[in-house]
Amino acid sequence: MTQAGGPAPKSARQHDREIVALAVPAFGALVAEPLFVIADSAVVGHLGTPQLAGLGVAAAMLTTAVGVFVFLAYATTAAVARRVGAGDLRAAIRQGMDGVWLALLIGAAVIAAVMPLAPALVELFGASPTATPYAVTYLRISALGIPAMLVVLAATGVLRGLQNTRTPLYVAIGGFTLNTALNVALVYGAGLGIAGSAWGTVIAQCAMAAVYLTVVVRGARRHGASLRPDAAGIRACAQAGVPLLVRTLSLRAVLMIATAVAARLGDASIAAHQIVLTLWNLLAFALDAIAIAGQAIIARYLGADDPAGARAVCRRMVQWGVALGVVLGVLLVAARPLFIPLFTSDAAVRDALLPALLVVALSQPVAGVVFVLDGVLMGAGDGPYLAWAMLVVLAAFAPTALLVPALGGGLTALWWAMTLMMTVRLITLWLRSRSGRWIVTGAVRA
Structure with missing residues (x-):
């Protein structure tokens, strides 16, 4: 039934078709x-x-x-x-x-x-x-x-x-x-x-x-x-981009710190870390595709003054993120005998690599939700919150990661710290999505 003065709500299947068509x-x-x-x-x-x-x-x-x-x-x-x-x-x-x-x-x-x-x-x-x-x-x-x-x-x-x-x-x-x-x-x-x-x-x-x-x-x-x-339009684009620039720089700082810590753990650990990070980035492409769909669809719903539609598609994309994360995690574990020999034949590197890969596989459902909600808030133009949230994540991750070698931890401990980083991101993004403060309708976010 159509709500008075508003568009008819879409079914989950219609949302799925929209998401797949873009993702x-x-x-x-x-x-x-x-x-x-x-x-x-x-x-x-x-x-x-x-x-x-x-x-x-x-x-x-x-x-x-x-x-x-x-x-x-x-x-x-x-x-x-x-x-x-x-x-x-x-x-x-x-x-x-x-x-x-x-x-x-x-x-x-x-x-x-x-x-x-x-x-x-x-x-x-x-x-x-x-x-x-x-x-x-x-x-x-x-x-x-x-x-x-x-x-x-x-x-x-x-x-x-x-x-x-x-x-x-x-x-x-x-x-x-x-x-x-x-x-x-x-x-x-x-x-x-x-x-x-x-x-x-x-x-x-x-x-x-x-x-x-x-x-x-x-x-x-x-x-x-x-x-x-148009000077005013270009200036507005730059202003909208500054918070996202802060977010991106903070995320890159996390990855640089992780690599620097791995380098202190020895040659085998940094080699294994590079392999894990490469695979982590590859999985991120699949999850980021859902996030990109989220940016475009959420912004369109908000521009059309349809907050109910925005909430509905947000919920559906979160479900997609969890499901895709589970699938990617299972595939990563199942395919490890196939791809590990492509990267290394060094036994020490393999010994460091395997447990870290299992940590990454377990964290994929969390990563799926993080990517989706990141895309949702970007689509909503909620850049300032994303910037502050990522700075909080960086502040939580940096000391945790730097403690890994000091406490005698290895590469697996470092990737547990990366999982903690993703969990903190999940908490900050989930709280924002639940608050509804990101829902600002209209052709321009005030």
């Missing part, structure tokens, strides 16, 4: 992104160990630099989807263009900083003397593609806000294919070495940005939205 393509796009670095590594690895080491250092810096600004996608998704829910596509696309302009401004600033500081940054990351020149070369050339990478983030947010995750999937697949082909052609065919790999990545990223901009510009013209930069 499955989003997962494909997420998985395609790290394949860029894998393809570069596979091509450059045949040039020699110094070149591969240089690529590793430079790629880590580039991934961090771009990852810090992931709020360009998150904040834009929520803002655009709210306006879609309110039925104002013109304002939605106009909001998206503000995000794109902000991405270009940030990208220009990052280039201006990275180009002269490249040698110092490479030295700071501890590159060896033989790897340093290759790392500097790759970093300086690849930095030219940072504006394109950030435009891709912002434009991806626009399309997600428009409830379109298929186009980002197709663009990601096309970009990966082009990047691989260019790497082979420029590194070996043109004999450019590691510089060829960097140029291939820049060209592929620029091509992806061009496709995104074409799609967004066409939408803007169709709905009569202005393409010109």
Whole structure:
């Protein structure tokens, strides 16, 4: 029965169809992104160990630099989807263009900083003397593609806000294919070495940005939205992104502390930690796909003045998060005889790896709920709470992790500390979701 003055409530099956329609393509796009670095590594690895080491250092810096600004996608998704829910596509696309302009401004600033500081940054990351020149070369050339990478983030947010995750999937697949082909052609065919790999990545990223901009510009013209930069709109995008930037930096600090602690536990422990962290990140892609769907759907419901629908889809996504977490945990345990030999044959590394993997498997249902509620609150534009909550998590995790080696704990104890971190995140997010304070309706969050 339809509520007076409001939309008819959707069934669980309808919510499921909505979630799957957005989450499955989003997962494909997420998985395609790290394949860029894998393809570069596979091509450059045949040039020699110094070149591969240089690529590793430079790629880590580039991934961090771009990852810090992931709020360009998150904040834009929520803002655009709210306006879609309110039925104002013109304002939605106009909001998206503000995000794109902000991405270009940030990208220009990052280039201006990275180009002269490249040698110092490479030295700071501890590159060896033989790897340093290759790392500097790759970093300086690849930095030219940072504006394109950030435009891709912002434009991806626009399309997600428009409830379109298929186009980002197709663009990601096309970009990966082009990047691989260019790497082979420029590194070996043109004999450019590691510089060829960097140029291939820049060209592929620029091509992806061009496709995104074409799609967004066409939408803007169709709905009569202005393409010109708007100072007030860009400033509003930046202000909305600051809390999410704090959240992201806090989360990265957690991961850096965990890696630093693992390094103090010995070579076998840091090697095993790197494997566990790689698998943890892979599982996070699947869970993050549900979170991305949550951002887009929740923001649309709130923009449409439908708080009941927002609550209902939030509950359904939490159920999805728990179920997917259980499935991923079981798969991780069941498949361990298959993937562990791919990573290492060292008995000491395996001994450290197995119990830590079991801890990760047990924690996946918790992680599932954390990712979902994180996405829900992002979609609601509740960035300031997310920032403060993540600072609380960091404050709880840092001393706990640092006590692990002091108390004689090993890698398993460290990953129990990581599970504690996720549990604290769960508590902070669950309390917020239960309070209902995140439910602010309207085309713009007041």
